Amino acid sequence: MQEFRFMTDVIFLAASFGFFIVAVLYVYGCDSLKGGSDHA
């Protein structure tokens, strides 16, 4: 059986969480762009 690479797993789990947390912030960032910009 392949060795259990704990630290690499932790890094990938953290990277995955990190990406999705950034994506959630991005959602609210896009929402906040709306304020008062519609002059067309």
Next chain:
Amino acid sequence: MTSNGWLQIAVFFVLLLLSAKPMGLYMARVYERKKTWLDPLLGPVERLLYRLTGVDADAEMRWTEYGVAMLIFSCATLLLTYAVERLQAVLPFGKLLNPQHWPGVEPYLAWNTAASFTTNTNWQAYVPEQTMSYLTQMVGLATHNFWSAAVGMALAIAFIRGISRRESKTLGNFWVDLTRGTLWVLLPICIVYALALVSQGAIQNFKPYDTATVIEPQQVTAPGPDGKPATTTVSTQTIAQGPLASQEAIKMLGTNGGGFMNANSAHPFENPTPLSNLLEMLSIFLIPAGLCITLGRMTGSPGHGWAVFAAMAVLWFAGVLTCYWAEAQPNPLLHGVNQQVSMTSPGGNMEGKEMRFGIANSALFATVTTDASCGAVNSMHDSFMPLGGMVPMVNIMMGEIIFGGVGSGLYGMLIMVIVTVFIAGLMVGRTPEYLGKKIQAYDVQLSMLYVLIFPLIILGFTAVSVLLPAALSSLSNHGPHGLSQILYAYTSATGNNGSAFAGISANTHWYNSTLGVAMLAGRFLMAIPMLAVAGNLATKKIAPPSAGAFPVNSTLFTVLLVGVIVIVGALTFFPALSLGPILEHLLLRVGTSFS
């Protein structure tokens, strides 16, 4: 090119045309929660699922809530797949579901694969039959084929609601859309489809791999344990088995593309006959084409749905024409050699192609699979002639909107519709309107964010990779073809396609991690601005049609839409293509190739 080849391409399109409308109208009923003939069977299952998960099916979501729910679901399922891959050697029922005793998947590869299947990309940096247990294939990968497809469809439906609703703050309920798309659309079709594939010869079992004695033993020279070349006689062949047909069905219908076998749809177990080949190509386009009709029905403008369908069909035809023409040409390096193979295959580039499919069906499959974000292959794109190989790449560079991925193709196309309507408005000096809704600065800003993220990821990662020795060492060819291999890899990942110029050895730390990031960014960082546009459109009033409004169900609209897509794609990627496949084509004409 042969009349036989064109006849087969024509049959494919006629069947697509006939199936798009019933499929689209059925999906409209499913997502509008109207009665369908499957309700007696699936209604209780749906209600049970909501009760078990605590979902309030009547609750409506703002676009931000819809987007966050989608992200939470995707994050959870990504981590589930990662865990299943890493732990496959110790998971239960190993004797039945891991008969080859495959060890846990290496972390970089496991993460790349988890990101790949979560984003509907199905980029495969591994050899499935030498890496994944049956349990991983089913629980980690096939389930994702359903989920990622259902997520894409839900997002497209949310966008359609954004267009069709008036002065509404909400876009529907993500959990309901996800559930209904899976239960009513994907599962029933896949059950019938998998049985049809079995009837053609696709396998479905849990047997350990078979061993066969080859008719003619082969002498094979390969590096031995000491690194020196050693010749061995190969007299047996291992034949992989597994629950293939059930994964094959959703792989095509969900435009996922990840093969159960490494050879993908070129493998006789995955794609046994010309009939299965036709079914597989049709199933790639079935939902994306149907969603155009769903758009027309749900927005009350069937003509608009068909106008969008027509724009997709025009771009599809341009691709298949170019690819078929390029592959049917004799290789200029073999000048003077009779390359005719048989009466039905009158020469041309057969390298990397199955004899049973030939050039026409290989070119058609390559075009279809890259128009949609499927990525399954029945021939090796790396072996195509330079211009033939450029077609799949350009198809993805257009943004995977030529029918496109299930859901993602339609919402990508609708973003281009907004850009088109905006440009048309600029031309005549009026406030742009789209189906009675004013397109304002916020909508255009977010649409352009969607359009610009895509090339930024592709060209950024490609530029870094051509400077890194570690990245360059993965190439099987140098010169312009090597650039094409890298460019194709990041284009395919960001476009969530998943096909490859197979010459690149992508199972390295660099490619596994950066392609994983490209896949996640290409899916989610583009879907979010799209949802923001949808949410904003939903809040607007619908004005009655005026004489100055640009009709979006006309031929002029289709022409303008195609023009905008081609110009945006061409302007963005033409310099990179000039250094890759176009340069390779020109050099090949004068007899220069690269090893």
